[in-house]
Amino acid sequence: MSEQVGLANTFEVHRKHLQAVAYRMLGSLSEAEDAVQEAWLRLSRADERSIENMGGWLTTVVSRVCIDMLRSRKSRREESIEAHLPDTFMSQENIIDPEQEAILADSVGIALLAVLGNLNPAERITFVLHDVFAIPFNEIASIVGKSEMATRQLASRARHRIRGAKAMPEVDFALQRDVVQAFLAAAHAGDFDTLVAALDQDVILRDDRQTGSSRVTRGAVALAKQVSGRAQKAAQLALVNGTVGIIVAPHGRLLYVLKFKMNHGKIAEVDLISDPERISQLDLAVLND
Template identity: 45%
Template sequence: MAATHPADPVADAFEGHRDRLRAVAHRVLGSHADAEDVVQEAWLRLSRQDAGTIDNLGGWLTTVVGRLSLDVLRSGRTRPEVSLDDRLPEVTVTLDDAPAPEELVALGDSVGLALLTVLDSLGPAERLAFVLHDVFAVPFAEIGDILGRSADATKMLASRARRKVRAAQQPGNAGRQQREVVRAFLAAAGEGRFEQLLEVLHPEVHFTVHTPSGRFVTLGATEVATRARVAGGAARGHAATVDGRPGVISWSEDGTPLSLLAFTVADGRITEITAVVDPAQLALMDLPDPV
């Protein structure tokens, strides 16, 4: 949070734009920490600027944040997001019959890890043009000013980026296959079928459970299969996407979240499971309502 004075009209105006600026920077950079740094720098630049010379404060701030984000991308200084376990309770959870986080163009409040992976394959200029135009509806002429290119050239950048994103999302088979593996695991866990559990678990799988007593980690397929009962009840939950990963969420009868599970699947086997059964952590998460 910038050190601002509540009676300062410029500071008040900036605070009115802060959430949007943070969203822009996070979508471009894929890092909450970098986004906060960029927004703070934007405030510092505004505080040194004669506000009377700015006709459109929102547009001016978006341009500044865009240029700062572009500088970070081009310098390679972006900090990757930390693991799911370390980011709790900041994960993004959507039910699978609702728009998934990777459907960026249709979603206004989050970016899933699946899409961040796709965006990482884009060049800095492509990434900025795509995010600013397709997500935030910034005109190509304004994006061109940030990139130092014409509006037509910027439009071509965004179009090329859009094709790459769509191509990366087209198959869908990988996601379906991952969910089939997760369903097989949940069914085997619910029925106590040990051998079937071993078939879908990677030999070096990590199983992390967040409980009211702390975080507990189990390593190895045999040990995880033995302790998989904590996930068995989730088979009655609702399939979800947890930061781009297949997951399951379950609720009590009064609608209180009971558990959240997220799975990482590679080559047809589960390599990582994160389970949250701590009511305090679940209460802090922005979880969807029961269906």
């Protein structure tokens, strides 16, 4: 019994780190707790004397559990990570309330947490372990079941997708960003005139959350009335298929994406995309200030 208590105490030393790793990989607090608990079960069945580096061993185990969960989620065609609602993080010993959940999501970076969901399981695991937790590629290779060279390529591909490596003409990018930023700021502030000024007179909004005639809004005045003062606090700029758009992701849960088309420096088309399947086909990237 005393050995089991000692093992439990050792595990508790690493619990917060394991929770951080699992949350970044899964984007769900309840699933992160499940992964951590599975790591504890595997440790309790292992020969502790054969484990030279407890922290490394546990990180490897929880990472393998997470990648299995991600692959299972994908194979069952469940909602994508970014559309998965984080549950309240609860266990017998740890309870994280919604405020703590928000703090945890903010510590990861809400936009980053949302965009991570666009990566495939191996890319996500590799990026989190190497770029966030500085684990060497040779150790990650055994976790994802690939060579070290292939693992480096996974990390490189993940960085490009996350950080928006697509080349854009500087002038076009600056104009897009200025127009979309002005649109978002005016929507927050309820500045109707600035909203109309940012929109093409014949602008079209397509909203996949709506049905029938309400699915499409036409005209600058109609669209400005619809969004003025109603922008969510969680809305922020991002690259959407290589152009400047908006993602709305409170606490890392991606609710929807706004994709824009410009015409002579004004917004001519807006696509509001909330369907998880459609979102998974978008190339999203964090747009830093």
